[in-house]
Amino acid sequence: MLSFAKLLIVSIIMGQYRENKYPSLITHHALPIITVMEEIMINKRIVVGVLDVNCYIVGCKTHNKAVIIDPGDRGDSILSYIEKEGLEVTYIIATHAHADHIGGIADVKEKTGALFLLHEDDLVTLNAKWISDSIAALRLKPPPQPDRLIKGDEIIKVCDDLSFKVLHTPGHTPGGISLLADDYVYTGDALFAGSIGRTDLPGGSERVLKESIKTKLMVLEDDVKVLPGHCPDSTIGYERRNNVYITQ
Numbered sequence: 110m111l112s113f114a115k116l117l118i119v120s121i122i123m124g125q126y127r128e129n130k131y132p133s134l135i136t137h138h139a140l141p142i143i144t145v146m147e148e149i150m151i152n153k154r155i156v157v158g159v160l161d162v163n164c165y166i167v168g169c170k171t172h173n174k175a176v177i178i179d180p181g182d183r184g185d186s187i188l189s190y191i192e193k194e195g196l197e198v199t200y201i202i203a204t205h206a207h208a209d210h211i212g213g214i215a216d217v218k219e220k221t222g223a224l225f226l227l228h229e230d231d232l233v234t235l236n237a238k239w240i241s242d243s244i245a246a247l248r249l250k251p252p253p254q255p256d257r258l259i260k261g262d263e264i265i266k267v268c269d270d271l272s273f274k275v276l277h278t279p280g281h282t283p284g285g286i287s288l289l290a291d292d293y294v295y296t297g298d299a300l301f302a303g304s305i306g307r308t309d310l311p312g313g314s315e316r317v318l319k320e321s322i323k324t325k326l327m328v329l330e331d332d333v334k335v336l337p338g339h340c341p342d343s344t345i346g347y348e349r350r351n352n353v354y355i356t357q
């Protein structure tokens with residue numbers, strides 16, 4: 110008989126997100142997005158791992174500093190990009206502590222010396238047995254403990270030209286965060302193009318997630334680009350008008 114942990118791992122491997130209600134409408138947007146910021150910003154998406162997590166490397170071309178958001182899977186492809194671009198990685202930020210988003214943290218931290226940041230409410234997720242079982246099942250290295258805990262609303266400064274504002278967006282996990290930099294918001298598994306994160310895993314709550322999206326994300330301007338933890342990107346305006354989990 111399958112144990113609870115194994116069932117959870119299977120359920121994770123079956124997918125992190127809900128069925129998209131607008132499949133034909135979500136395939137248009139793809140990085141890189143052309144904006145004024147592109148002149149000075151690096152905004153690289155690398156899809157990693159068996160669960161196709163969007164790992165983002167966001168940096169500044171002037172100062173060659175960068176952060177890595179959600180290094181899932183092994184760090185190889187992420188590290189080779191960092192090396193090729195000659196970037197100094199200051200922070201590794203996990204939008205939440207599900208196995209598919211944190212599997213590369215050990216590798217990347219070891220090679221770059223960057224500080225690992227996680228929201229304090231996701232320590233419980235990071236240290237849950239079903240997460241370490243998932244990491245082991247995916248044959249990834251166990252993640253280290255965070256160097257700093259995030260509470261929400263702080264500014265993470267990478268260099269003079271690049272900072273992130275932390276938006277606490279719980280519901281998919283208790284310590285899920287989104288990261289806002291200029292007109293880009295990295296939403297982890299809270300908000301997807303045409304969908305929202307699943308809420309049936311430990312610590313999840315549909316009511317809380319919908320409230321997070323409404324109060325932290327839907328207050329942003331229409332033209333803010335949504336860069337989610339899986340699948341293609343979108344915009345706040347597009348999701349405000351079309352995402353059935355928001356419009357209902």
Ligand SMILES: [Zn+2]
Pocket residue numbers: 125162207209210298338339
């Ligand atoms: Zn995910």
Ligand SMILES: [Zn+2]
Pocket residue numbers: 125205207281298
């Ligand atoms: Zn997740």
